[in-house]
Amino acid sequence: MLLFTACWHSHRVGIDHPATMLEEPIQDPVEQLNHQVPEMGRPAIAPLSPPVVAGDTTALRHSMKTSRLPVRYGNPVAVLILLITVPAIQCQAPADANCPSDQTPNILTLMDSTRYNNLIGSGGIWTVFNNDSSSSTTWTVGAGGNCQRTVQVCEAKAQHFKASNWIFTQYIPRQQLNYYVNVTLRITICSTPNCPRFLPVYNYVTNGQQDASVYTNPSKYTLIGNITLSPLQFTQFTATLSFTLKAGDSGFYLGFRDQGSCTSLNRVNVYNYQCPQKQVGLVNQPLTAAPTAQNSPMTISAACVPGSVNTTSLDLFCSNTGIWNGFSTCICKTWEGYRDTGGKCEGDPTNNPCVPVQARIFQGTQRTPGDDCTAPPQAPIAVNVSGTTGDSITVVWKYVPSLGERLDYYFLLQYKTGDMEQFIGAAKIAGSIAMNYMYTFHGLSPDTTYQVQLITRNGVSDQDEANEFLRTLSISSKTSIDVPGAVDDITISGRYVIWQPPTHPNGAIKGYNLTIIRDSISTSISVGGTFYRVEDADIPEGNGTVFIQVRAVNGAGAGEWSSKHILPTMTTPGLCRE
Numbered sequence: 139m140l141l142f143t144a145c146w147h148s149h150r151v152g153i154d155h156p157a158t159m160l161e162e163p164i165q166d167p168v169e170q171l172n173h174q175v176p177e178m179g180r181p182a183i184a185p186l187s188p189p190v191v192a193g194d195t196t197a198l199r200h201s202m203k204t205s206r207l208p209v210r211y212g213n214p215v216a217v218l219i220l221l222i223t224v225p226a227i228q229c230q231a232p233a234d235a236n237c238p239s240d241q242t243p244n245i246l247t248l249m250d251s252t253r254y255n256n257l258i259g260s261g262g263i264w265t266v267f268n269n270d271s272s273s274s275t276t277w278t279v280g281a282g283g284n285c286q287r288t289v290q291v292c293e294a295k296a297q298h299f300k301a302s303n304w305i306f307t308q309y310i311p312r313q314q315l316n317y318y319v320n321v322t323l324r325i326t327i328c329s330t331p332n333c334p335r336f337l338p339v340y341n342y343v344t345n346g347q348q349d350a351s352v353y354t355n356p357s358k359y360t361l362i363g364n365i366t367l368s369p370l371q372f373t374q375f376t377a378t379l380s381f382t383l384k385a386g387d388s389g390f391y392l393g394f395r396d397q398g399s400c401t402s403l404n405r406v407n408v409y410n411y412q413c414p415q416k417q418v419g420l421v422n423q424p425l426t427a428a429p430t431a432q433n434s435p436m437t438i439s440a441a442c443v444p445g446s447v448n449t450t451s452l453d454l455f456c457s458n459t460g461i462w463n464g465f466s467t468c469i470c471k472t473w474e475g476y477r478d479t480g481g482k483c484e485g486d487p488t489n490n491p492c493v494p495v496q497a498r499i500f501q502g503t504q505r506t507p508g509d510d511c512t513a514p515p516q517a518p519i520a521v522n523v524s525g526t527t528g529d530s531i532t533v534v535w536k537y538v539p540s541l542g543e544r545l546d547y548y549f550l551l552q553y554k555t556g557d558m559e560q561f562i563g564a565a566k567i568a569g570s571i572a573m574n575y576m577y578t579f580h581g582l583s584p585d586t587t588y589q590v591q592l593i594t595r596n597g598v599s600d601q602d603e604a605n606e607f608l609r610t611l612s613i614s615s616k617t618s619i620d621v622p623g624a625v626d627d628i629t630i631s632g633r634y635v636i637w638q639p640p641t642h643p644n645g646a647i648k649g650y651n652l653t654i655i656r657d658s659i660s661t662s663i664s665v666g667g668t669f670y671r672v673e674d675a676d677i678p679e680g681n682g683t684v685f686i687q688v689r690a691v692n693g694a695g696a697g698e699w700s701s702k703h704i705l706p707t708m709t710t711p712g713l714c715r716e
Contacts, residue, residue, distance in 0.1 A: 243414035244428075244460030248310050248317075251406040257287050263308045264289070265353040270302040277305040280402050292326070292400035294333040301398035304356050309348045310408060311389040314427040315382050316458070319392065320407040322376045325367040326400040336366040337401055339379055340393040345386050352391050359393045374404060382430055411460035413438070417481060420446045420468035426456045435463060442468035445476040445483030449545065450537050450571050465573065472512060472543040513542035514599035514609060518549070521592045521611040524576065528584035528620025528644060528694070533613070534576045538569070538594055545569070547596040551577055553588045561591055584620035584644035584694075589613075619645030622690035622697035630686070630703055636669040637688050637700070645692040653699070657682040672705065 241247065256262040259279060266277040266289075280288035293301040325335055340359035342352050352358055365377040383390065394403065411428035422441045429436040435455040442448050446468040454464040470476040470483035477485050519536035526532070533551065541547050547569040552561035567577055582588065594609045623642030628635065639647055652663040652670055657680035663670065677684055685702040 243416070244411055245409050246313060246412050247407065247409045248313060249307060249406070249408040251287060251403070252285055254287060257289050258305070265306045267304040267306065267354060267356070268302070269304065269356065270300060275301070276303050277396070280404075282404070286404070288402055288404045290400075290402040291396045293396065293398055294400055301396060302356075303396040305394050305396075305403070306353055307392040307406065307408075309344075309389055309391055312383055312387055314410045314412070315385070316410050316428065316430045317381055317383065317390075318409055318411075319362065319379045319381075320376065320405075320409070321365055321379070321403070322374060322405040322407075323365065324374045324402045324404065326402075334397050334399045336364045337399065338364050338395045338397070340395065341381060341390045342393065343383060343387050343390045345384075345388055348389070356393065356395070359391075376405075411458065413456035413460050413462050416462075417443070418466075420470070420478070420481065420483065421448075421452070421466045423454060423462055428456060428458050428460045430458065432458050434458075440466050443481070443483055445474075445485065446470050447545070448571055449541055449569075450573050452571075467537070467539075469541060469543060469545075512544045512596075512598055514602045514605070515542045515544070515547045515594045515596050516540040517594055517609045517611050518575075518592065521590075521613050523590075523613060523615040526615060526618050528618050529582050530578055530580045531582060531588060531590065531615050531617060532576060532578040533590055533592070534574060535592060535611070536575075537573050541569075542596055542598070544596045544598070547594060549575065550593040550595060551579075551590065553579055553582075553590045555583075555586060555588055561589075582617050584617050584642075587614060587616045590615065619692060619694045621695045622647060622692050624698040625650070625688045625690055625700045628688060628700055628703050630705060633672045634669055635672065635686055635688070635703075635705075639668065640690050640697060643690065643692060644697075645694055647690050647692050649691050651689050651691060651696055653687050654678065654705075655685045655687070655702070656680045677705075 251257055251264075254263055257264045257279070258266055258277060268276045275291070275293040277289045277291045280290035282288040289305060291303050291305075293303060319339060321337075321339065323337060325337065339362045340356075341362055342349070342359045349358070362381050363379045365379070367375075392406070392408065394406075413423070413426040413428060415425035416423050420443045422443060424438065424440070426436065426438050435457045438454050438456050440452045440454050442452070448466060448468045450465065450467045452466045454462055454466060457463060470478045470485075475485040476483040515538050518538050521533060521535040524532045524534045531553070535549075538547065549567040549569065550564060551567065552564040554561045563579060565577060565579075567575060579588075579590070590613050592611045592613075593606065595606075599606070599609065622644050623640040625637050625640050627638035629637070635652070637650075649664060649666045650668070652665065654661045654663070654672065654676050656678040659678035659680065661676050661678055663676065672686070684705040686705055687699045687702055689699045690697045
């Protein structure tokens with residue numbers, strides 16, 4: 139049984155660009171050792187050292203002494219094997235300072251195999267373990283130099299042989315709950331029938347102290363998934379696996395199990411996502427661990443820099459891939475003497491040149507002669523119509539990008555039709571931290587075009603009325619058609635029924651419906667004009683009084699029926715008095 143172990147080290151570095159493709163073929167690791175190690179005698183075997191406890195550096199140095207063991211593979215050859223007991227403390231395994239980092243703000247890298255001087259062997263951070271019947275073949279240092287550290291194994295043998303070559307990473311302390319393992323590797327297609335085309339990846343999760351026994355007990359590991367070589371992949375490729383820890387878990391180890399393949403691990407990168415800390419304008423977005431659910435962004439409250447106050451909501455959303463969504467704004471408290479100096483609000487609140495007053499909504503400031511502390515606001519980002527009915531128009535608009543360093547702003551909405559000289563229906567809407575606003579005008583006429591005007595004002599905008607057009611947005615919209623109003627002007631002359639169109643057609647009239655009623659029996663008639671000659675066949679049989687009603691029809695449907703009118707000349711069917 140071969141056992142290569144070493145100290146572990148946790149180092150945050152960058153991620154996720156595939157390593158350079160290997161050009162050298164994977165060789166049998168023992169064959170490589172046969173060429174590298176001269177023939178030796180049979181020295182005494184040094185005993186394994188006891189486990190190292192925290193702080194016991196003497197024991198640690200003792201545990202890293204080397205011993206020589208005879209190994210036979212083909213011809214008798216002596217091989218140098220490093221025997222190290224598993225330490226129970228974290229010792230130094232520094233990343234190679236000369237390796238460039240590809241760190242990105244939204245990714246927290248917990249382990250990147252390309253960032254270490256050595257992966258296995260002397261000074262390495264990983265451990266190899268062979269628990270099959272072969273004592274000669276295991277993972278060895280592969281091709282590649284600085285910043286391209288690789289390990290490889292090749293034990294493709296007879297079909298009855300079951301290889302089991304393990305390689306374990308160092309302990310990786312928990313930072314968050316979601317983890318991603320990005321593996322760049324090469325699996326060489328070999329001719330042996332028992333040569334697998336996949337590499338299983340495992341993890342062992344702990345909920346307390348580090349467990350040194352994991353380097354010799356693969357049964358503790360749980361399969362995460364298999365990285366499988368597809369028929370079209372003959373060279374280097376990359377695969378990503380993921381897993382989730384529980385709240386009480388403290389960290390984990392990773393394990394890779396070769397079962398008789400020829401495989402080169404070119405890069406193993408363990409990372410998770412985070413929404414980075416950054417400042418946007420005067421808003422501080424905090425460093426936040428990304429949520430685990432893919433479609434459930436986490437709501438996080440941002441903060442204004444000192445000396446500022448928010449003018450929109452500070453709620454932002456952190457996605458599971460570490461991307462901030464949402465928008466917040468803050469302004470400096472000019473009414474307290476602060477000024478925006480480029481990402482900071484600086485000033486002396488005890489020496490405020492602005493004269494504070496109580497504004498209608500918030501505490502604002504009044505501009506004094508010769509003082510440029512505050513200014514009128516800008517127009518909103520945009521104004522649109524979100525919906526109409528026959529008697530209403532709903533207007534929506536977004537936040538104001540600049541409030542003129544004041545909080546006492548408001549919106550004035552008004553409307554007019556084409557034949558009106560002045561705007562009417564003025565509505566005053568208070569400004570707030572909302573990102574979006576909405577207002578509905580009611581009591582409008584159907585099928586009518588209106589011009590809607592939106593003006594932004596604050597406590598000093600009246601001192602700049604000449605430029606109010608810069609703070610004004612306009613939009614036109616037409617109310618939808620509605621069913622016509624009632625027909626209320628009806629004349630009956632003999633057999634003829636004559637009427638006038640409704641006062642409120644609410645759209646183009648397409649025709650009229652008539653109903654003739656006698657003794658609760660009715661006859662329905664549709665006409666295109668504004669009169670109708672009643673025929674005998676139109677009158678229901680019976681002896682009662684004959685009534686008639688009329689209603690108009692447009693694109694929205696039929697309107698209300700008119701009141702009932704008596705047909706006095708119609709007494710019995712077939713008989714009329716004219």
